[in-house]
Amino acid sequence: MKKVSSLDAMVAAVPPHGLVSFGGGGMVRKPMAAAAALAARETPVRLSVFLAGPEVDLLLGAGAVEQLDYAYVGLDALGLSPNFRHAREKAGLPAVEWTEAMYIAGVEAATRRVPFAPTRSGLGVDLMELPGIPFRRFPCPLTGEELTAVPAIRPDVLFLHANEVDTLGNVRITGDGFLDAQLARAARTVYVTAERVVDRLEGMSERETTISRLWVSAVAEVPGGAGFTALYPDHPLDYAQAGDYVAHCADREWVRAYAAKGAPA
Amino acid sequence: MKKVSSLDAMVAAVPPHGLVSFGGGGMVRKPMAAAAALAARETPVRLSVFLAGPEVDLLLGAGAVEQLDYAYVGLDALGLSPNFRHAREKAGLPAVEWTEAMYIAGVEAATRRVPFAPTRSGLGVDLMELPGIPFRRFPCPLTGEELTAVPAIRPDVLFLHANEVDTLGNVRITGDGFLDAQLARAARTVYVTAERVVDRLEGMSERETTISRLWVSAVAEVPGGAGFTALYPDHPLDYAQAGDYVAHCADREWVRAYAAKGAPA
């Protein structure tokens, strides 16, 4: 079953107000081309992202986000996310702050198709004290110990950028896989952009991540689809382009033009 | 930190009445040398094994098991486990039958160091109706849905047999890893026998399992440590030796002599 498609077709299929997630982490292997195409569509979506970086900043800057769940938002060595700051400090963006372990547990609950996961996290910290959080303390049904229940995270659409995919939809990620493989099992629809579409993936090493075609809905060849973020071993983080982005991204018109151009390769 | 030890030292360190587990599955990559050494010790232990095979049959045949949790016991194409049959049918061995998904969930609960895991399994089947089971139906604390709570499985000692280990304790398993990598994260002590102890593991492929030295307590070079069970790609299942085992294992004296010899390579 060939799964080769196009980024346009993928983005067109994202339901308005749907829950969207992105792979990668911080300034590494972010699906920038997909985020730009989604930002250019200007149809608001809800986001749930493990370690959000410039892809989320871009969508926030384009005004295309109506809710954000995250375990981190930032641009790593390039500092805080300007549009996340604006959205949280000025615009009252509805948001839920997760811890990393709670986010992973929520994704794993979704992969197991159970509605929640128990964790020990959350004890004695302020993110458990915020109004409207989806987390709850509860007693273990077997031992009575107090634990934290976190809800399953089941994105409607997940976008990943990979080094290589085959035409059947098998995915090869070289370098840190972040939560991509787990999110792919949790999401309803998985769209993968990749540097290269090949007939068959060959010779993987233990330090690479593969994702089975069974979890993948469609793939598209989008060279440079990670934009200025790092894609090991294809290209390191482009600090010049990233710095240029940071310098301008508070300007919504600039962001819209940037998104309309697509991610720079 | 060098972790090279001996099978004798490992077996001597197993606490009497401790909870012991084994890697591999059915007739594949079973730590037969370790099981034989443990059986020869004749000190009873409790066992919790995902897919139990001849290693458990041997310990049962030697009278060294006082409790058994399992998701499967059998000799695959060679039929039922004679000593499991005897223990369950005649000797009243205390036992808990898990489903495979519940067992995996219990191991993962232990790896997360939470006391239980929620699963959807158990609905409408008789293993949930048995007296004294450690499973319980409970309502999801977030959605109210009925789920099954299974307790964490945290072995005191886990024995694995691997193709290769390095002197620091990194483990390389070629072929099906079964639950070995997850059990290694769950157990308090992890002992690995291996065909080869090398200075450094090299060139792993995506189809191999590695286990970090951080999870490993000690390693020992025990060539042929999987006995007659299959060890890909080192040797296939030895049907002649396995058949010989099945023909004799109901005889306790034969089993004791067999264990005392150590696992045949």
Next chain:
Amino acid sequence: MSSAVDPEFTVEEQVITVLADIYRGEVIAVSATVCGDIAARLAKALYAPEIVLMAGGSMAGFDCAPTPKVLNDEWVTSPTAARGSDWTEAFDFISAGKYAITMGPVQVDRTGSCNISVLGDWRRPKVAMIGSRGIPDDMVRLAEMTFHVRRHSPRALVEKVDFRCGLGFGPDRDRLGLTLGVPRMLVTDLGVFDFDRTGAGMSVRSLHPGVTFDDVQQATGFALLPPDGAVPTTRPPSEEELYWIRERLDPLGVRRLDSPKPPPGLLAELAERERELLP
């Protein structure tokens, strides 16, 4: 394909072609019986190239080519695998409904409940078999489950299973609101069977050539639902299917292990013969 395929076929070959017909879409095709395993290979070769095979159940050898069946499949099949997987992902696939499984139950009852755990009382069984394994998990997760019983007899097709590993149709299922894990069909050495969705009983979908309804009723431990008109004959294997089974997918005849009466010494013979095929 050779034109010299002998059109006579064994019951194992009949069963393989029936089971090869059940796969649709991008699912992992696994089976607890040898015939089911060969059937999945046949399906991938001829009818459903999109299905995923594993090297004799090895999660390391995931998404393989339909190579010849041997006892030690990893040695022959793993090198064709697209990637490696593990048992945690296996159950995520099951949770996501991405498996199509053919089980080999020891007992099946009139409602489609099945048993591989014990004969007699679980607490002190007459026969302690292998445990419920993954059947309870599959039962609440997969849309359907298929059964293959090698030898149709009143001891295998029983009024009520001694221990429910999987739940058939009927009031218990309805009360739990369980819509998944329903018995899709049962294949035996005598025919192909269906279960009534209300739990009323088992009916004959087709009989293998030469088998009568009375033969089946005699070999069944409960009354079959009366046939609705003439019972069709199971479609015999085609020449192409027989060629693929005999020449390509099971040249050693491992399928004979699933014969209602396997020849003595077969396992040893196969182990000896397959040495030539292993690298």
Next chain:
Amino acid sequence: MSSAVDPEFTVEEQVITVLADIYRGEVIAVSATVCGDIAARLAKALYAPEIVLMAGGSMAGFDCAPTPKVLNDEWVTSPTAARGSDWTEAFDFISAGKYAITMGPVQVDRTGSCNISVLGDWRRPKVAMIGSRGIPDDMVRLAEMTFHVRRHSPRALVEKVDFRCGLGFGPDRDRLGLTLGVPRMLVTDLGVFDFDRTGAGMSVRSLHPGVTFDDVQQATGFALLPPDGAVPTTRPPSEEELYWIRERLDPLGVRRLDSPKPPPGLLAELAERERELLP
């Protein structure tokens, strides 16, 4: 080792040697700050060869050699990795207490509570920073946590953190019965500090050369616990340590990013210069 090592050292070099001293046993040494990262490499090279390094936090590059620090660590360090890992295993390691983490909090208070999430009220923050990340997880799982604050100031060392990402000592901790995740120590550009286990406050363990107690008190947003006698001076980096830091582990001077006042344009300069080191 060169005998021409300049014994003059920067505060980053001082901080690195303090942080290199904390590792014992088979733990994963990670840090949210550049100095902490280099300190882990220094520890592995000189004092604790058994610790596990990761290639700039990459789980794919797990258990690496102490290679030179660059911005894009994967390119230089990953090839030395013993194996690959993933983020699920990372948190299993944390659950098992197998990490030793140096955090870079924006706020630390007198009890050792820390904050990297927001300044002001979380619901409409003055500054939305990065979120609590893994600090709440580390806090209930790891025995200890270490803090590195690049610039000791009353805005960083505060009476009470605006948002608790990690919980220090005091009645809240005692009421919860939390024994793990205690603040081990704080290193800043001025000195090394301890937290009283009852929550009574922060004391000075040592002052970096040339820094006085009054300097520190002025730069701290709450009253320090009075020193118990003369405050020792932090042990200066040895020649061997300076050689390793400057020549082997950080030849580009990435550590300058952790300077209390980093030179302008440093990030761009480093990105340019490290191109020579990347393959």
